[in-house]
Amino acid sequence: MRKLEEVIKNKVIEASRKLDENVLEKLRSAYESEDDKNAGIVLKAILDNISIASETGLPLCQDTGLFWTLISYAKSSPYSLSDLVSTTYEALEKAAVEGFFRKSIVADPVFERVNTKTNLPPVVNIELIDGDVSTVDVLLKGFGSENCSAVRMLNPTAGKDGVIDAILSMVREAGGKPCPPMFLGVGIGGSLDRAAFLSKKALIRKREHEDWRYTDLEDEILERVNTLHIGAGGLGGRATALEVNIEYDSTHIAGLPVALSVSCWADRKAHIEVREELWRED
Amino acid sequence: MERRLRLPYESIDELREVRAGDYVLLSGTLYVGRDQVHKRLGIMIEEGESLPFQFKGNGIYYMGPSPKMPGFVLGAAGPTTSQRMDPYSPMLMEKGLLLMVGKGPRKNNVVEAMKRYSGLYLQAFGGCGALYSQRIKSADVVAFEELGPEALLRLTVEDFPTICAIDSTGASPFFLS
Known part of the structure; x- marks a missing residue:
């Protein structure tokens, strides 16, 4: 072999037992800054679960x-x-x-x-x-979150606001189903399948964008998603999503594909x- | 508020007094079934067959565990998304299965049936499979063994943590889109 x-x-x-340090750090800080009672209980259970998995070797x-x-x-x-x-x-x-x-x-x-x-x-x-x-x-x-992933084929003139609205609508529809707080991979451009592929690639790692507007767009999407107050476990609170990553590509003059891949908090x-x-x- | 619910419960009033947002610890017997079990129970009810466990007094947990590791009762055992059971839940409540444990919001047909039959929906913490595995003291297959991770199980649980996500009046702290 x-x-x-x-x-x-x-x-x-x-990966099935331990999360990356970056993911852990975001979960810990979400717990520390949460002021909603139920969401706090959910985030505490998540942190306990992470310790138990690490101590017992259970997934x-x-x-x-x-x-x-x-x-x-x-x-x-x-x-x-x-x-x-x-x-x-x-x-x-x-x-x-x-x-x-x-x-x-x-x-x-x-x-x-x-x-x-x-x-x-x-x-x-x-x-x-x-x-x-x-x-x-x-x-x-995991498929609880994958069932909330989606693609929208936007108008070519939809622009930044159209992209943000599409993602907000997909996340709103996901609600408490994908085990929030979520990690969001966004794929923009290409064709329907290319955008979907890019949205998965965006879940793999954070890219340093040469074009700063895409970094700003990631920040803006994260901020807007967190105003939905879906919250940990879907019970309300601040932490609806902890990270948004974008991958983008060239596309056709007639279109603007936007895909969203949703990961649960256990971004493995x-x-x-x-x-x-x-x-x-x- | 924090409550303890012993299963099987004796009176429907024990379900009715739980309020949306309550922290509820379950101890005792808890049955397990997810997509395929619901589909099969639905067919059994339609065809008037006898049911594989007593609905009255019991609860069902939407879960499909990972394989048992040596030295453990079973593998990771957290909840799965409840909404996929929504087409079947009203029918099961009508037959007396009033307590449901899963994760995520429910469709309106389920909430309406809960109000009609005094159902109770508790949310377990999604993704917390290792934590729940530790609160399960025994697990036996009751029916449909051929479904593998989707088989109908009977668990004994101890201090199994949940939050009341929808109570028997239909009240809920959920984000509803």
Whole structure:
């Protein structure tokens, strides 16, 4: 087995038990600044749950999610893309077993809905990047929040206000369903599917925008979403969303696609840089 | 206010006195069923079949656990989104299953049925699967084992924390869109 397989497997299992420091920090500060009684109780339970998961080794949430993966293949990699994809697949298969993940995937979406009993297949996205260090990103995508994700095809002249209104309307409709406080990934531009892909990519990490207007837009969306007072657990209060990230792309003269991917407070993800030493066989 | 509710409850008045926003700790027996269990219970009721557990006095928790790890009663065991059960809940309340535990808002048909039958909807804390796992002292499959994580279970819970999200008068602290 390659070292890489072991590393992906371990990081994915760890993601189901532990949150990134950035996510933890935002949850702690939401608890400290909350003045609504019910929302405070919910945020305290969330922080307790995080400690219990870490102490016992139980998953944070029973919905250990659908594996949403992004394989960013570096053009000068010393291995093939197909080897990288199959190594990732095998690592996920082992993570589901060794991590006691819930088997949440059904093969046929409409009729039999028979469980594959492996938590596979994952959703696999592939993109090409420059250089020789490929990356593998995995989101453990819970579906309480995914069911609140959506795309709107706006008028090309809708502008910034149109984008904000669309997102507010999608978040309002989500209400207390996606286990708020939420983390929001926003994808703008491209086509319907491209915008949706970008909204997931936005959940992976925060981008330093060269165009500061997009950074401002992230801040403004976060501020406006928090005026909805959906709050932790949907019971009111300040903390409806804790972070908004945008990814954007060029689009057609006739359109302005806007996609929203909603993550619950348990924003679980693994990021692996495929350095050469990880590619060696053990 | 903080309340304790022992399950099965003896009188419907124990549900009626709980108010929206109350912090409610559950102890005793709690049944578990989510999407497929609701669909099947709906069919059983329509076809007049006998039900797999006694509805009166009991509550149902919308949950599908992650697999049991060695040394634990079961895996993570937090609530799932209640709204997906909304098409079935009024029918179950009519048959006496008045206590529901899940997460997130309910549709109007459920709230109306709650007012009619004195139903009670408690919200468990979403995503807190490890915390709830620790409050569950036993878990047994009652029916539909073939559904795997969606099987109908009977739990014994102790100090299982919830907030009353909709009371039997229809009052609710929820954000409603």
